[in-house]
Amino acid sequence: MQEHADAVVIGAGLAGLSAAAYLAKAGRRVVVLEHHSVPGGYAHEFKRRGYRFDVALHALDGAGPGGWLHPILDDLGVLDTVPLNRLDPLYALRVPDFEMAVPADLNEYRNQLVAMFPAEQGGIDSLIGAMRDVARDVGTYSRDRAAGVKVPQMEMPQRYPAMATAFMSSWADFMAAHVSDRQLQAVFSVLWGYLGLPPSQLSAGLYAMAWTSYHVNGGYYPIGGSQAISRAIERTILDHGGEVRYRQTVTKIEVADGRAVGVETDRGLRISADLVVSNAGPGVVVEMVGREHFPDEYLQRVDADRPAVSNLVVYLGLNRDVAEMGWTHHEFFLSEDYDLDADYEAMLAGDFDRAGMVIADYTRSDPGCAPEGGSVLQLLTLAPWDYANVWGTGGCLDGYRRNPDYRRIKAEAGERLLVRAEKLLPGLRDAIEVMEVATPLTNYRYSLQPGGSIYGREQTVTNMLHRHSPKTPISNLLLTGAWISGGGMSSAMGSGRTVASIAASL
Numbered sequence: 094m095q096e097h098a099d100a101v102v103i104g105a106g107l108a109g110l111s112a113a114a115y116l117a118k119a120g121r122r123v124v125v126l127e128h129h130s131v132p133g134g135y136a137h138e139f140k141r142r143g144y145r146f147d148v149a150l151h152a153l154d155g156a157g158p159g160g161w162l163h164p165i166l167d168d169l170g171v172l173d174t175v176p177l178n179r180l181d182p183l184y185a186l187r188v189p190d191f192e193m194a195v196p197a198d199l200n201e202y203r204n205q206l207v208a209m210f211p212a213e214q215g216g217i218d219s220l221i222g223a224m225r226d227v228a229r230d231v232g233t234y235s236r237d238r239a240a241g242v243k244v245p246q247m248e249m250p251q252r253y254p255a256m257a258t259a260f261m262s263s264w265a266d267f268m269a270a271h272v273s274d275r276q277l278q279a280v281f282s283v284l285w286g287y288l289g290l291p292p293s294q295l296s297a298g299l300y301a302m303a304w305t306s307y308h309v310n311g312g313y314y315p316i317g318g319s320q321a322i323s324r325a326i327e328r329t330i331l332d333h334g335g336e337v338r339y340r341q342t343v344t345k346i347e348v349a350d351g352r353a354v355g356v357e358t359d360r361g362l363r364i365s366a367d368l369v370v371s372n373a374g375p376g377v378v379v380e381m382v383g384r385e386h387f388p389d390e391y392l393q394r395v396d397a398d399r400p401a402v403s404n405l406v407v408y409l410g411l412n413r414d415v416a417e418m419g420w421t422h423h424e425f426f427l428s429e430d431y432d433l434d435a436d437y438e439a440m441l442a443g444d445f446d447r448a449g450m451v452i453a454d455y456t457r458s459d460p461g462c463a464p465e466g467g468s469v470l471q472l473l474t475l476a477p478w479d480y481a482n483v484w485g486t487g488g489c490l491d492g493y494r495r496n497p498d499y500r501r502i503k504a505e506a507g508e509r510l511l512v513r514a515e516k517l518l519p520g521l522r523d524a525i526e527v528m529e530v531a532t533p534l535t536n537y538r539y540s541l542q543p544g545g546s547i548y549g550r551e552q553t554v555t556n557m558l559h560r561h562s563p564k565t566p567i568s569n570l571l572l573t574g575a576w577i578s579g580g581g582m583s584s585a586m587g588s589g590r591t592v593a594s595i596a597a598s599l
């Protein structure tokens with residue numbers, strides 16, 4: 094007999110898990126079907142020879158007391174079992190000959206900036222104020238929506254003026270209205286890598302929200318890594334009668350009479366359901382359902398989507414504590430250029446000697462990740478999917494990991510990041526016990542995100558102004574995750590809550 098669930102959730106990324114946990118807590122019998130063998134999507138880890146590597150997370154925003162994510166983490170059962178480490182300094186940066194450690198306290202940071210750029214004092218204050226206004230408006234907007242207040246589109250600029258202005262502007266234009274010093278602009282923009290587009294293309298509304306979330310409420314790292322968060326949410330699902338099944342890749346969403354009626358996986362598992370929620374993005378969902386079930390207008394929007402950028406990561410397990418080598422930063426942004434748009438272009442061209450990179454030392458934020466006296470480092474740059482003819486594969490992913498061209502190109506690219514890191518950390522290479530390199534293809538393999546995207550679709554001004562709705566033309570088929578809410582782990586969990594509340598009103 095075919096199985097039945099009240100709700101099937103496709104994908105156990107943080108968004109899918111969170112949606113499932115909320116639905117299960119609301120009394121629905123939920124089954125989550127996940128392609129990989131562990132929960133979390135990008136929020137997972139791997140282990141090698143006593144070193145534990147977080148695949149993705151550097152810093153979680155909104156997580157601390159007073160932060161917007163805090164009540165969600167509470168709902169999801171994360172706060173009961175996962176201690177959160179407040180990161181201070183928040184991060185350090187070099188752009189390119191100017192270096193500073195950024196204190197977690199915003200006033201302290203503001204004072205340091207004013208001391209360094211006295212001529213820009215007014216602009217520093219007005220820019221920080223403008224970003225905080227955006228965050229405040231977004232908070233009001235979210236509370237209004239939750240209370241069922243629907244403000245007509247025409248009245249949005251009156252009711253949420255800072256939000257409306259910022260979401261119609263690029264970060265470059267928004268910032269230029271306040272500060273003009275190139276160095277200072279680069280300092281303010283350093284978190285652009287967390288959003289995947291350079292200042293001229295990036296939505297100012299999104300950037301202001303992310304910046305204030307990190308700088309006002311703090312950046313946090315979960316002890317035990319992002320996998321600890323994923324496991325905690327999985328526990329909540331199980332405790333409320335739900336199930337999470339692994340190595341089940343959904344290949345088909347069945348539709349009858351305009352409603353989703355169930356799903357089918359690559360292993361032949363079929364489950365009928367009253368509700369289907371997908372953590373896979375709209376483009377993938379359209380193919381799983383069949384294009385004939387969607388109106389042209391919807392297909393045109395979905396077809397126009399471009400995945401956000403992917404990344405290249407070098408994971409290092411070291412037999413030395415890098416603090417003893419003089420390296421004390423848990424998160425260090427390195428940019429070779431004040432012009433961050435040029436930096437982005439270099440990345441797109443595969444110039445990994447020049448593209449901005451991040452060096453993250455997890456030993457500072459989560460000391461248990463390395464054996465005694467050792468360290469775990471991550472070297473990361475954004476990276477395009479199509480670099481070197483799709484990383485030497487020509488786009489053929491069958492058995493790509495054994496393809497000698499792929500192996501060579503991947504090793505060479507990783508080496509370029511290592512050479513740059515070594516200049517900052519002399520002796521780094523001699524301390525390496527474990528080294529793994531991940532490419533956009535690795536991202537795809539584990540997440541099935543088109544293009545190995547790490548933030549869903551590109552977070553441009555237009556895309557953030559006109560987001561995809563969690564609702565689809567099929568009323569009981571809903572979407573959650575980065576393609577809907579924007580990238581980032583906090584967003585993913587927020588998106589899970591949103592979709593569950595929509596489901597409650599169906």
Ligand SMILES: Cc1cc2nc3c(=O)[nH]c(=O)nc-3n(C[C@H](O)[C@H](O)[C@H](O)COP(=O)(O)OP(=O)(O)OC[C@H]3O[C@@H](n4cnc5c(N)ncnc54)[C@H](O)[C@@H]3O)c2cc1C
Nearest residue numbers: 104106107108128134135149151152343574575581582585
């Ligand atoms: C290296 C790296 C560093 C990052 N750093 C940070 C950071 O510091 N802070 C931050 O907030 N964010 C960071 N991010 C971004 C963040 O990880 C993602 O934006 C976020 O986790 C996306 O969550 P999601 O649930 O939308 O999707 P995903 O995590 O991609 O999850 C999607 C899930 O759905 C599953 N799935 C897809 N299709 C199917 C199918 N057909 N059948 C079954 N299962 C399916 C996938 O296997 C996957 O588990 C980083 C990402 C990377 C890669």
